[in-house]
Amino acid sequence: EAEVAQSPRYKITEKSQAVAFWCDPISGHATLYWYRQILGQGPELLVQFQDESVVDDSQLPKDRFSAERLKGVDSTLKIQPAELGDSAMYLCASSTGDPGANVLTFGAGSRLTVL
Amino acid sequence: KNQVEQSPQSLIILEGKNCTLQCNYTVSPFSNLRWYKQDTGRGPVSLTIMTFSENTKSNGRYTATLDADTKQSSLHITASQLSDSASYICVVSAEETGFQKLVFGTGTRLLVSP
Numbered sequence: 001e002a003e004v005a006q007s008p009r010y011k012i013t014e015k016s017q018a019v020a021f022w023c024d025p026i027s028g029h030a031t032l033y034w035y036r037q038i039l040g041q042g043p044e045l046l047v048q049f050q051d052e053s054v055v056d057d058s059q060l061p062k063d064r065f066s067a068e069r070l071k072g073v074d075s076t077l078k079i080q081p082a083e084l085g086d087s088a089m090y091l092c093a094s095s096t097g098d099p100g101a102n103v104l105t106f107g108a109g110s111r112l113t114v115l
Numbered sequence: 116k117n118q119v120e121q122s123p124q125s126l127i128i129l130e131g132k133n134c135t136l137q138c139n140y141t142v143s144p145f146s147n148l149r150w151y152k153q154d155t156g157r158g159p160v161s162l163t164i165m166t167f168s169e170n171t172k173s174n175g176r177y178t179a180t181l182d183a184d185t186k187q188s189s190l191h192i193t194a195s196q197l198s199d200s201a202s203y204i205c206v207v208s209a210e211e212t213g214f215q216k217l218v219f220g221t222g223t224r225l226l227v228s229p
Contacts, residue, residue, distance in 0.1 A: 106158030
């Protein structure tokens, strides 16, 4: 069964350092999402791509977060500088992007701890 | 404001028992509603997805219902197993111009006890 690949699975860093997460969606999925999930809460959308274009980044803290999907396939989410409050699970998901009831497939996530 | 509220926040049941999780939403324009299961430390996995015209959908021991008039959904788990221990997240999709915007609930944490 096709999966969304994410790396690294775990990352520990000190505040003010730079962090990067990588996501490889399911082949052929046009829509890619980055979510942040704080322990005990539901996922919060950071950015949504349709192919290589950003369609929603209204909740992305743009002073420190950036995301790109240059060739419309894999994607990178960067945080610089990291802050203590950034400790969370970062989830990547992809879907076909077709109108209607398309299902998001999530990756296993990248757990970030900022010390 | 688009919102999804889930109840209870947490639940403990004995193995073999049934349970029902609730989801109320105020999302417009409604496109579809999904239930996800999230094991600790893992990404969510889709259980069911329902559109406006669907009232019920089953996936093994999981049965989801949708009442679009009252904007309520439920997830019923039959004959619970220890492996059902997880968070269950309700996600409602709003049809924005050109793409779907997803609104997540905070989830119900279920613990199935032996």
